[in-house]
Amino acid sequence: MNWILLLLGILSEVVGTTSMKMSFGFTKLIPSISIFMFYGLSLIFVTLALKRIDVSIAYSIWSGLGTAIIAIVSMVFFKEAISLVKILSILMIIAGVIGLNISEGMHGKEFSPSNISVGKGAN
Structure with a gap:
């Protein structure tokens, strides 16, 4: 459930940011209101997700x-x-997020080659 809350926080933040663009500098009423509404929702969802997800990972x-x-x-x-640079940069952001998620599984473990399991029979 916490991961769903985090996902809802991400999607709310994306809608809020999109509303910024659509507000044309606060000259359009509905998108201007949407900015605050969706950023507020985003902060609520992320705050609730932080009950069970480490802040470094969630943020x-x-x-x-x-x-x-x-x-x-x-x-x-x-x-x-x-x-190409934009696409590669987006892929690097996603790779970084995946790397941070993987690091959560190694919480409390010091990195060393012995901590990595590969194939059958590995510890």
Whole structure:
């Protein structure tokens, strides 16, 4: 459930950020109101998720995936330029989030080659 709350926080933040673009500098009423509504929801969802998810993991996933998703939304819906560098950068953000998630499984363990399991019979 906590991961669902975090996902809802990410999606709310993406909608809030998209609303920023659509508000045209607070000149459009509905998108302007949506900014505060969805950012508020995002903070509520993330705060609830923090009951069971480490803040370092939750915040990095929230900000990293939010950044990656909003970059994709911007290219698709707002016709921002697409380049190889942008795509590679988004992939690196996602890889970083995955790496942080993997590190959660190694919580309290010092990194060493003996901590890595490979194949059958590994400890």
